Structures are given as structure tokens and as C-alpha cells.
Amino acid sequence: MAQTDVKLLGMRPSPFVNRVQYALNIKSVGYEFLEEKFGSKSKLLLQSNPIHKKVPVFIHADKPICESLIIVQYIDEVWSSGPSLLPSDPYDRAIASFWAAYIDDKWYPALKEIRLAEGDEGKLVPMGQVVEGLALLEAAFLSCSKGKSFFGGDSIGYLDIAFGSFLGWLKATEKIACVKLLDEAKTPHLVGWADRFCSHDAVKDVMPKTEMLVEIANILKAKFRASAPN
Amino acid sequence: MAQTDVKLLGMRPSPFVNRVQYALNIKSVGYEFLEEKFGSKSKLLLQSNPIHKKVPVFIHADKPICESLIIVQYIDEVWSSGPSLLPSDPYDRAIASFWAAYIDDKWYPALKEIRLAEGDEGKLVPMGQVVEGLALLEAAFLSCSKGKSFFGGDSIGYLDIAFGSFLGWLKATEKIACVKLLDEAKTPHLVGWADRFCSHDAVKDVMPKTEMLVEIANILKAKFRASAPN
Numbered sequence: 263m264a265q266t267d268v269k270l271l272g273m274r275p276s277p278f279v280n281r282v283q284y285a286l287n288i289k290s291v292g293y294e295f296l297e298e299k300f301g302s303k304s305k306l307l308l309q310s311n312p313i314h315k316k317v318p319v320f321i322h323a324d325k326p327i328c329e330s331l332i333i334v335q336y337i338d339e340v341w342s343s344g345p346s347l348l349p350s351d352p353y354d355r356a357i358a359s360f361w362a363a364y365i366d367d368k369w370y371p372a373l374k375e376i377r378l379a380e381g382d383e384g385k386l387v388p389m390g391q392v393v394e395g396l397a398l399l400e401a402a403f404l405s406c407s408k409g410k411s412f413f414g415g416d417s418i419g420y421l422d423i424a425f426g427s428f429l430g431w432l433k434a435t436e437k438i439a440c441v442k443l444l445d446e447a448k449t450p451h452l453v454g455w456a457d458r459f460c461s462h463d464a465v466k467d468v469m470p471k472t473e474m475l476v477e478i479a480n481i482l483k484a485k486f487r488a489s490a491p492n
Numbered sequence: 493m494a495q496t497d498v499k500l501l502g503m504r505p506s507p508f509v510n511r512v513q514y515a516l517n518i519k520s521v522g523y524e525f526l527e528e529k530f531g532s533k534s535k536l537l538l539q540s541n542p543i544h545k546k547v548p549v550f551i552h553a554d555k556p557i558c559e560s561l562i563i564v565q566y567i568d569e570v571w572s573s574g575p576s577l578l579p580s581d582p583y584d585r586a587i588a589s590f591w592a593a594y595i596d597d598k599w600y601p602a603l604k605e606i607r608l609a610e611g612d613e614g615k616l617v618p619m620g621q622v623v624e625g626l627a628l629l630e631a632a633f634l635s636c637s638k639g640k641s642f643f644g645g646d647s648i649g650y651l652d653i654a655f656g657s658f659l660g661w662l663k664a665t666e667k668i669a670c671v672k673l674l675d676e677a678k679t680p681h682l683v684g685w686a687d688r689f690c691s692h693d694a695v696k697d698v699m700p701k702t703e704m705l706v707e708i709a710n711i712l713k714a715k716f717r718a719s720a721p722n
Contacts, residue, residue: 313594313628327586329593339582352569353555359562364543398543 264292269321271296271307275470275478277370277427278330279318284423285337287464289344331362334423345417354406358413361402362424369395370428376435377479378486385439392443399425400449407451411458418462426459434475494522499551501526501537505700505708507600507657508560509548514653515567517694519574561592564653575647584636588643591632592654599625600658606665607709608716615669622673629655630679637681641688648692656689664705 270286270293272279286293298304298317310319310326319326320333322340327333338347349355372395375388406413406421413421436443446453459465500516500523502509516523528534528547540549540556549556550563552570557563568577579585602625605618636643636651643651666673676683689695 322583325583327583327590329590332586332589332593335589336582336586339585352566353552353557355569356557356562356566359565360557360559363559363562 264294266294267323268293269296270294271298271304271310271319271321272317273298273300275475276317277431280430280468280470281330281423281427282318282320282333282337283468284418284427284464285334285347287468288347288418289337289341291337291341291343330427331366331420331424334420338420345414345419347414347418347420347423349414349419357402357406358419358421361399361406361413361421364395365399365425365428369399370431373428373432373435376439378483385441389439389441389443393445393448396444396449396452400452403451403455407455412455418459418464422455422459426456426465429456429460430470430472430475433472434479437472437476438479494524496524497553498523499526500524501528501534501540501549501551502547503528503530505705506547507661510660510698510700511560511653511657512548512550512563512567513698514648514657514694515564515577517698518577518648519567519571521567521571521573560657561596561650561654564650568650575644575649577644577648577650577653579644579649587632587636588649588651591629591636591643591651594625595629595655595658599629600661603658603662603665606669608713615671619669619671619673623675623678626674626679626682630682633681633685637685642685648689648694652685652689656686656695659686659690660700660702660705663702664709667702667706668709 268286268291270279270282272282272295274280274297283295296304296306298307303315307317307319308315310321311317311328314328316328318330318333319328320336321327322336327336334347349358369392372388372391376385376392379385379388402421403413407415410416412418413425418426432444444453444456460469498516498521500509500512502512502525504510504527513525526534526536528537533545537547537549538545540551541547541558544558546558548560548563549558550566551557552566557566564577579588599622602618602621606615606622609615609618632651633643637645640646642648643655648656662674674683674686690699
């Protein structure tokens with residue numbers, strides 16, 4: 263049941279919003295989802311995140327918190343119900359934060375570029391970057407998971423959420439570009455991890471369907487084209 | 493005295509390297525400074541930070557940690573000597589992280605753009621962004637410091653380090669562009685905070701001299717011009 267003082271301002275196809283949903287589900291925290299409309303920004307959003315004017319915004323006891331990974335960390339610190347999301351060891355925590363930043367700053371922008379690129383040739387460079395990044399993340403998985411199911415060990419943790427939130431968009435991008443990016447032969451452990459993540463109880467009903475994301479990607483691409491200078 | 497298992501791979505004019513130095517000084521942790529040369533990358537750097545190949549790299553007990561703010565958080569968690577850098581309250585911690593990310597992702601890139609812009613006209617937009625950012629940070633200071641000397645309260649904390657590390661480059665940029673950006677009339681509390689930060693024992697011998705940064709900025713600009721497409 264939703265706690266009356268826990269609200270999430272978001273849009274369901276946003277991987278950044280999904281991160282917060284996964285974290286709340288893992289901690290068994292009920293919340294009210296306040297849906298933002300595509301193409302407009304509510305008064306509450308503009309009031310709660312005046313700097314970036316972006317979802318997600320997490321509102322706990324009337325206090326807004328912005329930026330998805332900061333929200334996930336806040337949820338981990340405030341609710342001790344359910345497993346810890348951040349590793350308990352400071353070095354492991356630093357490594358998880360490092361990879362989460364890598365995913366947001368380098369890997370996901372390349373994935374996005376594939377979707378926006380014109381023609382097959384324009385897709386080549388970002389596709390190389392995405393595949394190279396997946397190889398790095400395969401190695402990171404082996405090192406972080408220590409033989410267990412998730413980056414976080416036996417249960418989904420911070421880095422699982424940071425990376426896993428993009429799996430829906432990864433599948434949609436594979437469909438749009440007619441290419442296999444997450445490949446059993448090259449990154450077998452990541453493929454297994456992705457299956458476990460997507461079918462997890464905290465995730466499966468939240469992760470947007472691939473077909474819907476493909477449709478949204480087409481709309482966004484048309485908008486991007488219309489606004490790009492000739 | 494330097495602890496034999498604490499090493500910092502860096503360059504002294506780098507604000508990101510300075511962050512780690514300030515954190516170590518506040519915690520009274522001695523360390524060995526391994527100086528990287530301008531224009532080349534040591535084998536140790538490439539081995540320790542193969543993903544980004546950038547300083548700072550902090551090496552503790554032979555384990556490398558990258559990304560300045562992640563290192564500062566690690567130092568805070570490992571050494572309980574000296575005051576805490578991150579606020580103890582989860583909400584305050586989230587707010588400090590939010591502003592630190594704003595400074596790195598929005599404010600500092602605008603400051604850098606002023607230095608790289610050609611002619612007075614090109615400087616106008618980033619100058620506006622920097623001044624607007626300072627007004628936001630003045631308000632954040634009033635809210636975070638709760639009437640005390642620093643963002644972190646009575647002592648220098650995480651957000652002081654994140655923002656304060658750029659004060660040398662802010663002064664150098666003011667000199668280069670012949671403009672006052674941090675202005676007593678508009679942001680009186682930040683001006684007072686900046687004075688306190690720069691004269692703090694943990695900071696004053698580390699922060700690079702303005703004249704040296706102006707010289708480095710000129711070298712970097714010439715390099716940038718040479719590499720930019722016509």
C-alpha cells in the first residue's frame with residue numbers, strides 16, 4: 263500500500279524513473295506515482311526540480327529529491343526494510359559508484375546515439391562503443407558479483423539498478439538497428455544477469471515493454487530531426 | 493607523515509586532484525603524491541584508470557579508485573580522523589550530492605567555456621550561466637550552512653570541497669576575461685565563504701596560485717585552437 267508521504271513524479275518509459283521504482287519495490291515501500299505528461303511539465307515538477315526541470319523527482323515527507331542515482335542512495339539509507347542496495351564495504355561502494363557513473367556518462371549516451379543516428383554508417387561508431395562497454399561491464403560483473411547472481415551479490419543492488427534500468431532500451435535499440443548488442447558469445451555472464459534482472463519480482467511489472475519503447479523512440483527521433491539544424 | 497599505502501596520482505593544477513588533497517588534509521592522512529607530467533600518461537596511470545586514463549587516481553593499499561568525488565566519499569568513509577565530510581542526515585547528504593553534481597555537470601563546464609571562447613561576444617552566454625549558477629549556489633549556501641561558516645556547517649565538508657576546488661580557476665577566469673564573476677553585491681555569503689575556504693589550513697598550501705592557472709589556461713587554449721577544426 264502506498265505510504266501517503268512517498269510520491270514519485272515520473273514517466274513510465276524513463277529508465278531514470280524506473281530506477282526509483284525498482285529501489286522502492288526492493289525495499290517494499292509503497293508510493294504514489296504522479297504521472298508527468300509527455301511534452302509538458304507540471305507545476306509540481308517545476309516547483310520540485312527548478313534547476314533541471316526533469317523527472318524523476320522523489321518527494322518524501324514533502325521534501326523533493328532529484329537525480330535518479332541520488333534518489334536510489336537516499337532510499338537505501340532511509341529504508342532498512344529489504345536488502346541493502348549499496349555494498350557495505352567502502353571500496354566496493356566506490357567501485358559500484360564508478361561503474362554507475364560510467365554507464366550514465368559514457369555507455370548510455372552511445373546507446374542513445376545509435377537510435378538517433380542517420381543511416382547504417384552513422385550507427386557504426388556508437389555501436390562499437392556500446393559493445394566495447396558491454397565487454398567492460400562483463401568483466402565488472404565477474405569482479406563485483408563474486409560468483410553470485412547480481413552485481414550486488416545475492417540480491418539486486420545499486421549497480422544492478424543503474425545498469426538494469428537500461429535493459430529495456432537496449433532491447434529496443436537492438437530492434438530498431440536490427441543488430442545484436444548483448445551477445446551470448448561475447449558476454450555470457452551479462453546475458454544471464456540480464457535475464458535474472460528482467461524477471462525479478464521488483465522489476466518485471468515496471469520495466470517498459472520493448473514494443474512501446476520502439477514506438478517512443480520513433481516519436482523522439484522525429485522530434486529530434488525536426489529540431490536539428492539543416 | 494605519508495602513510496606508505498596511500499598514494500595520489502595527480503597534477504597539481506587540477507581542481508579534481510585538489511579535491512582529494514583537501515579531503516586527505518582535513519582527515520590528517522599523509523600520502524605520497526605521484527606527479528603526472530603534462531602531455532603524457534604514466535604506465536601506472538594507464539594501469540590504474542584504464543577506462544578514463546585521467547587523474548586523480550587514489551591508490552589505497554594497492555587498490556586504485558578513480559573519479560574525484562567518489563574518492564572524497566571513500567576517504568570520508570575509511571578515515572574517521574577529522575570531521576565527517578558528508579552530512580550525517582540522508583536528506584542533507586542527497587542535497588549535497590545534488591549540488592556537487594550540478595557544479596560538475598553544469599556550472600564548471602560554463603566556466604571553462606568562458607576561457608575557451610573567442611572574442612567578447614562568445615563569452616556572454618557562458619558568463620551569464622556562471623553568474624546565474626553562483627546565485628543558485630548562494631541560495632544553496634544559505635540553506636545548507638544553516639548560518640555556519642561552510643556548506644558542511646562548522647567545518648569544510650563534501651560540497652565545500654566539490655565547489656571550493658574550482659575557486660582558483662574562478663579567479664583565473666576572472667583575470668583572463670577581465671570580469672568580476674563572484675560579486676560581493678550579488679552573492680555576499682559566497683564571497684565570505686570563498687575567503688574562509690581559501691585561507692583554511694587544509695586548503696591554502698594546496699590551492700594553485702591564480703597566476704600559474706592563467707598561464708596554464710593560455711597554454712591549454714593554444715592547444716585547443718590548434719586541434720579545433722577550422
